[in-house]
Amino acid sequence: MMSDSGRNASMGLKGMINQMFTLLASVAHGLDLLKYHGIVPFYRHMLHFKANDGKKGGKYLKQIVENEHFKKLLQHIEPWSKAPDFIGHPKLEYLKSVILNHFLDAGEGNEQADGTNRTATRVMIFVHFRDSAEEVTRVLKRYDPMIRPHIFVGQSSAKGSEGMNQKTQLDIITKFKNGTYNTLVATSIGEEGLDIGEVDRIVCYDSSASPIRMLQRMGRTGRKRAGNITLLVMKGKEEDSYIKAKDNYEKMQQIIASGTRFTYHDDRSARILPAGIRPVADKRIVDIPIENSQPEMPEPKRKGRVPKRPPKVFHMPDNVETGFTRASTLGDDGAPKKKKTKSKNSSEPVLPRKRTGEVTPEPVDIPPPSSVYLARDQQRMLDDRMEKTGPIQDTIPQIGSSPRQLHPERVIQRVHHSSTTNRTVAALQKLSQVSSEAVDRYQRIFEGYPLVDLDGLDD
Template identity: 30%
Template sequence: MFVSHPMVKPDTIEDREYQRSMVEEALRGNTLVVLPTALGKTVIAELVAAELLHRHPGCRILVMAPTKPLVLQHRQSFLKHLNISEDEGIAITGEVSESVRKMAWGSPSVRIVFSTPQTAFNDYRRGWIRLEEFALLVFDECHRSRSRYAYTRLASEYVRRCPWPRVLGLTASPGSEEEKVLEVVKNLWVEKIVWRTEEDEEVSSYIPGVKVDWVRVEIPHEYEEVRKAIREAIENRVRHLQRFGVVRVPVEHVNRTILVQAMARIRAEIDSGVKGQNMHYMALISEILSLYHAQELIESQHIHSLREYLREVMHSELRSHRMLSGSEDFRKIIQLAAKSQADHPKIEALVQRISQHLSEKPDDRIMVFANIRNTAEVIVSRLTELGYRARMFIGKGEGKTGPKMTQQEQIRLLKEFREGVFNILVATSIGEEGLDIPECGYVIFYEPAISGIRYIQRRGRTGRKLPGKVTILIAEKTVDEYYFKEGYRRARKMAKILENISKKIQDIRVERRGPEPRPGEPWPWRRETIQVATTKESTVEDDEAVYIEASKISSGELLRCRRELYNKLLQAGVKGLSMAEALSQLSYSPDVVRMSMNRLVRDGLAVKTGEKYVAKAVIRASKKPDKIHEIRIEKVYPGFAIVVVDEEFRARLDPAAYHGPRDLIRKGSKFKANATIQKIEGITTIIIHDVLHS
């Protein structure tokens, strides 16, 4: 059976119960959809978009993905499945000219925009995008929504500006640590999480299954000699740190985590003005971390990858690399690495497995994952020498040495893989996310994936339409052993984490303003005729509330005036300000003041009652006086602030939880606000709904 819908082309989307269920949830509110690779996350986004376009004539949809190939792939899929023309679905990336981008954002006839998040955010800051026009924002590969990534900032602006926002996040795995998943949920304003695993009954009927096995190898003697030299270099430096009390655990127990923690302590001392030997200690720890990476390369990758890395260190301008490359033990490592000509035993194991599989299934596609580009290069070289049709699939690699590919080359390569020009694709991490890579009968991990996300994404490249097979190569008594166990543990842990977080957020609801848009009626905030709902007593006149085309007024001047005007409205309280009063209190031209007031009304921050304009925050606060708090900004850190509430206790304030003038977020600033205090993961946090007076 196929999906039957006015916006969906007949016989193009298979009707699957689990997808239908997820679509229904996504239409109710901001939703995070977690579904293994190749089980139809994009289809879910298409069906949600189709329903909203059908329900609300004039609304628009924004679909975002982190790379240009993914953006183009989404556009191709939407055009294939939905009843929209090519002119109604436009792809926008940084490579598209500014004039074309501005036209696409401003054209009501463009119903679905496909974009990279950074391009969308940059164009929004230029004033080209009116987020309230969009009934849905789709965030693909949304596990990237961390810290200051463009996804996070766009989601926050969208929820703030659109009276009825709807967010849809898509990922195969949001993470394997509860704290990180919770960060994604908060950053995207998620109200509901829906997920399925391969074991779920309603999903398992659509997948034939995957058989997973692993092959263990021992590293050869000449590799062991190089590893021993690297270990000696590490231990010499750790003992030096021990003598000065920087590290207080036995040498054999020192690891990356302990060193990174020590580095954080030292950096804090340096920031407070205590430098001296601390700069030397920082460089020494950096040397050790570089040596750890070298050890991992000889254990898990290939001597060629190690030699390339040592060459990078020798030519680096970093202080720690200069110190390291000038040391006697580093020169010893280089000499030993130069002598070794042997392949890593994983290469032989990989070739044997590929040969065996193709002898049984000569028409199968095979995908090999390797973390390091130089290792991928060796794999392709060895396979090609043996007569196999193998090609390398890697990213753009800005700032990296070694081989790299443009996005056009990536698209062309996948097309050739699909058409059978070659049948073995050797990919770095770029092969893990979202891209429409043809299903493979066999997938090989050159090294175990420590990340639960990467394990799930890699495995998802096989076993979707036909039974698949996965082989994981492991070097015994190396870092591979730990990565193998940890990656599997994290992948299995995900469902439990999602269940825990779902319970924590079950009562969270994003505030929506005004009446809910009714099915069949035009989207209230569409560009053609924007009517801003205010109060029953009065509405804003059309010439004051409709979208104002770009004029000669600078965006900077408009932003400053708007900020000052909003503060004046807050100070005026419930009595409000007339336009004449606003003009007399501000030093900007009448056109700038009028446009600023119109923007405040349009964005739902103010309403007009009779001849007066009143801040909506004041109106809401007058109805909820028990939630008003005195706020003092104690300290501002990158990504959050610490505030003192009512001079009684401290709370953490995240950017996404603050709704008020940004210029108030500075040390020493004081204001009253309508706010909610809550505990998240044991930390007292504050959500500031409205700033009432500053």
């Protein structure tokens, strides 16, 4: 990805390569479990690897899962993993002999001076993975009651394994101190931060390249009495990791002892104590008060989801309408109107929906024809008025440069709807053909003269 071809590649190619390397990393982790932890942890990892086929696996994962060699491998290992006496790694065989010899030398199982058959010796085994811790616990439980092992993991849950809350962890540590369990198989949770008590033997089932982690593991023993440390290392990667961690630890101790690699700026940062004072350590025995011993730590409560508030309860009368009701939907009596249900096959026309606040006009009865049509006297008066020039001048507005602006076709249409005579229509048609000069001349002649009754005159 850091090369030029990787930076210039398309996003599709980068995604394909990332998917392939993620798949190969999961397979490589299974090989590490097989070489350094055992067959059973490897088999569990392969089952989880196969289970991802239907969730987030791509075509490359399907190619591995559907391969005949992969299927034969799982079929060959499955009966071994279910056998109770199966030991899938040389480390387990050697670990079993080391723990048995330790408790036999300590006299575990023999009657003690206090009348019990339990000794005060304790053993702690550190394992990197939970699958390996469960396998070690399964192998050592076969030698119960001499070996009484128990697994000790963190609070977070992993694939196929649930975590332990703080209350369970403190209960296991208390039983380990009291002798209910004499062997504790722990992951990294047991390296620091917990008061586990005096441990006589530490067994590191696998090595780590970190010198701090190795130092924390070894620091669990040799506190009040002499302790022993057993480190199980396979040739290859584990041996190289242990040598690297050991070299780093020794190198850091040499640097601290020499003091040549550190520069102290006394002029910039003043000392807490003056330069001339040399404190002397005073060894005393401090008694811890009972209130500060804290035999049982309270388990922190996890914040859950806030529960929903229950719905409000209203004490209403019987048969009362609840909820929001629009004022437009109320009837005369104040009750909401019932909606009319219309069938799908109805042939009634669908009316448009009424807008909010719109008032629907009420229908009016059809008037009788006698009140709408003109009477004979009214019709005769209208005809006489339309024949005269006065009404024409009153109805027609000011004319412009051309008499065609009067739109006689509109006037004719309106007059026709008013039941006018044919003479009126013909007069208007002739009027539309009058030139503008004639119109100006007639306006100058009749300007200021009163209207004259032209009945009886010739055309």
